[in-house]
Amino acid sequence: MKVLVPAETTPGERRVAIVPSVVGKFAQLGFEVQVQSGAGDAAYADDAAYAAAGAQVIPAGDLDAALAGAQVVASVRPLDPARAARLSAGAVCVSFLSPANDVEAIRAIAAAGASALSFDVLPRISRAQSMDALSSQALVTGYRAALVAANRLPSFFPLFMTAAGTIQPAKVLVLGAGVAGLQAIATAKRLGAKVSAYDVRPASADEVRSMGATFISLELESLEGAGGYAREMTDERAARQRELLAPHIAGSDVLITTAAVPGRRAPLLVTREMASAMRPGSVVVDLASETGGNVEGSVAGEEVRFGEVLVWGGKDVASQMPVHASQLYAMNVQALLALTVRDGSVVVDLEDEVLDGCAVVLDGQIRNEAAKAAVNGGA
Numbered sequence: 505m506k507v508l509v510p511a512e513t514t515p516g517e518r519r520v521a522i523v524p525s526v527v528g529k530f531a532q533l534g535f536e537v538q539v540q541s542g543a544g545d546a547a548y549a550d551d552a553a554y555a556a557a558g559a560q561v562i563p564a565g566d567l568d569a570a571l572a573g574a575q576v577v578a579s580v581r582p583l584d585p586a587r588a589a590r591l592s593a594g595a596v597c598v599s600f601l602s603p604a605n606d607v608e609a610i611r612a613i614a615a616a617g618a619s620a621l622s623f624d625v626l627p628r629i630s631r632a633q634s635m636d637a638l639s640s641q642a643l644v645t646g647y648r649a650a651l652v653a654a655n656r657l658p659s660f661f662p663l664f665m666t667a668a669g670t671i672q673p674a675k676v677l678v679l680g681a682g683v684a685g686l687q688a689i690a691t692a693k694r695l696g697a698k699v700s701a702y703d704v705r706p707a708s709a710d711e712v713r714s715m716g717a718t719f720i721s722l723e724l725e726s727l728e729g730a731g732g733y734a735r736e737m738t739d740e741r742a743a744r745q746r747e748l749l750a751p752h753i754a755g756s757d758v759l760i761t762t763a764a765v766p767g768r769r770a771p772l773l774v775t776r777e778m779a780s781a782m783r784p785g786s787v788v789v790d791l792a793s794e795t796g797g798n799v800e801g802s803v804a805g806e807e808v809r810f811g812e813v814l815v816w817g818g819k820d821v822a823s824q825m826p827v828h829a830s831q832l833y834a835m836n837v838q839a840l841l842a843l844t845v846r847d848g849s850v851v852v853d854l855e856d857e858v859l860d861g862c863a864v865v866l867d868g869q870i871r872n873e874a875a876k877a878a879v880n881g882g883a
Contacts, residue, residue, distance in 0.1 A: 505850055507535045507841070508574035510567060511543040514581040516805075516819070518826035519833060521578040521599070526834040527557035530715065533838070533845050538562050538570055547826040560806035575850045577835050580830075582609035582620075584629075593617030594867060596850055598837055600624055600637065603864055603875035609692055610865060610875050617868035619852055621840060622767045624766075625872065627861035634839040635858065640685045640832035645821040646762065649789045652816055653758045654695050656807075658785045662696020677752055678717070679773050679798065680762035681708035684791055688760045689715045697758070702749065704763075710780030724750045737771065746775060754781040759788045761798035769796040776800045784812035794815035 509522045520532065520543050528538050531795075537559040549562045562570045571590035580600045583591075585608050590694045591597070597613055601622035607688055613620045625635035643827040654694060657674060664671035667744035676692045678685050678837065680683040681703035689712065703709075709719040724745060724826050737745070753759055753774060759782065764770050770792035779788050779799055790797050793804035797817065801808060822829040843859055844850045854860045870879060 505533075505576070505845070506570075506575040507536050507537055507578055507850065508562070508572045509537070509539045509543050509578050510563075510571070510583070510587060511540045512580055513547075513584050513587075515821060517581055518548060518820075518823040518827075519580045519830045520544040520547045521580055521837055521849075522834045523547065523549050523830050524553040524557040524559070525831065526838055527554065527559045529835075529870050530603060530841070531558055531837045531841055534848055535576070536560065540567055540570070544830070547830040548878065549830070551750055560748070576844075578841075580833060582606045583613070585609060585612035588612035588659050591616040591618040595619070596621060596844065596852060598623075598818070598840060601864055603872040604830065604878045607875075607878045610870060611879055613774055614865050614870050614879075617864060619867055620865040620867070621838075621852070621859070621862045622864045622872075623750040623836065623862065625862050625864065626840075627845050627858055633856045635836050636845075637833055637836040640836055641829060642683035642762075642766055642824040643687050643828045643832070644825050645791055645818065646684035646689075646846070647691050648821050648825055649684070649688045649760050649762070649791055649802045650691035650695065651691070653760060653789050654697075656787045656814055657758055657759070660696075661692065674757040675700070675755060676760065677720075677756040678762065679703075679749070680758045680764070681705075681712050682753070682762060682764075683758070685762040686715060688762065689717045690721060692758070692760075693717065699789075700752065700756075702752070704745075720749075720752055724748070742771065742773075746773065746778065749777075750771070750778050750781070753778050756782060757786050759786070759799075760791070761789070762791045763798050764792055764795060770798050772800060773798040774800065779813055780810040786813045786816040788813060789818065790815065791818040791821060802840070819880060 525605045539554045539559050576596045595618040597620045613746050663673040674697045676699045683815045686833040693716050701712045701721040712719040729734040790799040790802040793796040793802045802817040804817045808815050
């Protein structure tokens with residue numbers, strides 16, 4: 505069985521699907537790992553490291569043949585249509601793949617008679633935790649968010665008691681207490697800030713408090729959704745929530761927003777007016793900028809200013825820390841592929857609820873309903 509790792513083609517993507525330290529784990533499953541030359545360079549994993557770990561390094565000119573001969577192709581972003589067209593029937597692609605948005609990749613994989621397993625729709629169940637790439641990458645983005653904020657805030661995060669006087673700690677507010685939010689809380693606390701957090705799911709309160717932060721209760725209805733995600737809120741509730749959050753935001757030095765609803769636009773939590781009411785020099789980090797933004801006016805990949813308040817729009821945030829982001833992702837890939845190995849072959853067994861949930865395409869047939877709607881709607 506051959507698992508091929510091509511170089512990523514999406515601009516700004518620095519991660520790689522398999523790193524040298526995890527190659528041995530794939531070998532234990534019976535896989536021969538092939539890596540396109542240079543695929544790991546941006547993640548500081550060079551060809552020599554892969555070769556030393558037992559992987560076969562494929563020259564870029566031989567990639568088409570390698571694609572045709574691979575049983576599995578592992579990537580971070582979906583294969584581009586030209587590469588997907590080279591797949592052999594029955595091959596399995598493993599990557600992030602948005603059923604509603606990555607329409608051309610889905611079409612091309614289906615046309616090749618191949619299969620696609622997507623981490624975007626991996627079931628959020630206990631036995632799939634080791635495969636949960638959304639969570640592993642959110643860990644990276646949450647950590648990175650706190651560092652970005654600390655770097656751009658023109659004052660200290662921690663309390664300092666000096667001969668010249670006392671410096672009060674920065675006040676950090678985190679909106680959204682999923683994996684990214686909790687890691688942002690934990691990192692800000694380690695840096696010495698005074699941290700508070702809010703989430704539409706009251707069940708998150710205990711997790712927030714376990715991190716040493718204060719949970720803000722707005723006395724609004726819970727929006728707990730399927731799989732532990734938050735569900736969408738009505739316009740009326742959203743407006744009331746913004747009204748109640750406004751004084752907490754105005755009193756903070758740093759605001760980090762992490763709220764997302766899978767497959768949909770990020771909820772608007774903070775208006776430009778609310779952010780502008782923060783003290784001069786305050787910093788806002790919006791991790792949801794790529795999906796519309798939690799903060800009105802934030803721009804993915806850019807820094808904008810609302811008066812004297814800096815707003816940092818996150819883009820490719822996990823790729824900004826490619827070494828450990830890639831290592832975590834590689835372990836997710838290995839754990840997922842372990843479910844497919846049957847007597848020396850790769851088999852996507854739909855009796856397994858994990859594989860059934862994440863198989864967007866199977867042997868050329870589009871299974872995911874959102875993908876079907878997107879493909880048919882774009883036809």
